[in-house]
Amino acid sequence: MVPVYNEEASLPLLVEKIITVLDEAGIAFEIIMVNDGSTDGSAKVLAAIAQGDARIKIVNFARNFGQTAAMMAGFDHSKGSIIVPIDADLQNDPADIPRLLAKLDEGYDVVSGWRRDRKDEAVKRNLLSRVANWIISYASGVHLHDYGCSLKAYRRSVIGRVKLYGEMHRFIPIYASWYGARITELEVTHHPRRFGKSNYGMIRIVKVTLDLLVVSFLDRWIGKPIYLFGGFGLLWLAVSLVSLLYVFYLKLFANLSMILTPMPLLVAMSFMMGVMSILIGLLAEIVVRTYFEALAKPIYFVNNTVNLPPEHGAGG
Ligand code: UDP
Ligand code: MG
Numbered sequence: 001m002v003p004v005y006n007e008e009a010s011l012p013l014l015v016e017k018i019i020t021v022l023d024e025a026g027i028a029f030e031i032i033m034v035n036d037g038s039t040d041g042s043a044k045v046l047a048a049i050a051q052g053d054a055r056i057k058i059v060n061f062a063r064n065f066g067q068t069a070a071m072m073a074g075f076d077h078s079k080g081s082i083i084v085p086i087d088a089d090l091q092n093d094p095a096d097i098p099r100l101l102a103k104l105d106e107g108y109d110v111v112s113g114w115r116r117d118r119k120d121e122a123v124k125r126n127l128l129s130r131v132a133n134w135i136i137s138y139a140s141g142v143h144l145h146d147y148g149c150s151l152k153a154y155r156r157s158v159i160g161r162v163k164l165y166g167e168m169h170r171f172i173p174i175y176a177s178w179y180g181a182r183i184t185e186l187e188v189t190h191h192p193r194r195f196g197k198s199n200y201g202m203i204r205i206v207k208v209t210l211d212l213l214v215v216s217f218l219d220r221w222i223g224k225p226i227y228l229f230g231g232f233g234l235l236w237l238a239v240s241l242v243s244l245l246y247v248f249y250l251k252l253f254a255n256l257s258m259i260l261t262p263m264p265l266l267v268a269m270s271f272m273m274g275v276m277s278i279l280i281g282l283l284a285e286i287v288v289r290t291y292f293e294a295l296a297k298p299i300y301f302v303n304n305t306v307n308l309p310p311e312h313g314a315g316g
Helices: 011-024 042-050 067-077 094-105 122-140 168-178 203-221 225-254 263-294
Strands: 002-004 031-035 056-061 110-114 152-155 183-187 300-306
Touching: 002 067, 011 031, 011 042, 011 094, 031 042, 031 067, 042 056, 042 300, 056 067, 067 168, 067 300, 094 110, 094 152, 094 183, 110 168, 122 168, 122 203, 152 168, 168 183, 168 203, 203 225, 203 263, 225 263
Parallel strands: 002 031, 031 056, 110 183
Antiparallel strands: 056 300, 110 152
16 A cells, blocks of 8 residues: 655556565555645556556545545555555565565564664654654553554554544554554665655654654543543642642741742743643544544545545545
8 A cells, every 4th residue: 555645756666566576475465556636747657557457556635635644545445454555755665565474474463664774864854763763662652663664564453443643644553552453563674765855844743743642642541531631630729729828928927928029920820831732732632533533524535546446535
């Protein structure tokens, strides 16, 4: 399954490689290419590639919905019992797919690729992603080196119930672990980008950090949010009570009015503002989920498909 956004130059080579590798290994397959509203010639190139090979299926999005939505569409439109997402830009190597499948056969539900020798910019991408991976690993309790690597292998049984939002495709192994999946990782080859350019900038780091917050929140507190919100609330009530007593103490025994020093107010106000916004953000996440799932609002719209049965145009 391949999410595609403006990758016309690498598509023919990519598909050829996947077919060669899998045919040689004697693995039955279908390739789902999800064109995420590309503005270059990707749609044309894909149509040409899919012609005469029914194993290549294409989902054309009505506009750009992002990599996570593209991957959801890939899951939704695939039929196999094992699903392997791979990037369209040839940075992942299709030759690794049989190795991932072999590892899966050893008794795992998720095999995550690990780009140990990563070929991206040293500080901006590699260093930051190391820090990010370390934090995600610690926060989630699912210990992997490289969540961001698209090349992974999943058993359908563990992703059946996963719904993805924002930048969350990288957290699928974490969701899967909630359903009891056995998870491992395997080193995979990584190549520098040859054609086109990366679709992401630094803003992704912010998004991933916030998504992580949401994922950890959902994991720990979704069943009993009052423990979290109420806990914070009580804590703040206690702080305010103690401060009040201290103000009385100063007034009565030190004869000093708190009003003469503006600092406590400033610190308390800004800190509370920070905490409140985070909590409100989490609350909003719950609301958003109710909204999406209760109304069955799709997270992407499909224009048309190739080699796939006709559909109503929406999914997710
Ligand atoms: N992609 C997508 N929709 C987007 C952005 C990216 O489907 O809005 C695809 C892109 O074509 C590629 C994969 O997601 O197959 C990873 O994107 P990219 O290579 O730009 O990210 P990087 O490798 O730099 O992390
Ligand atoms: Mg890439």
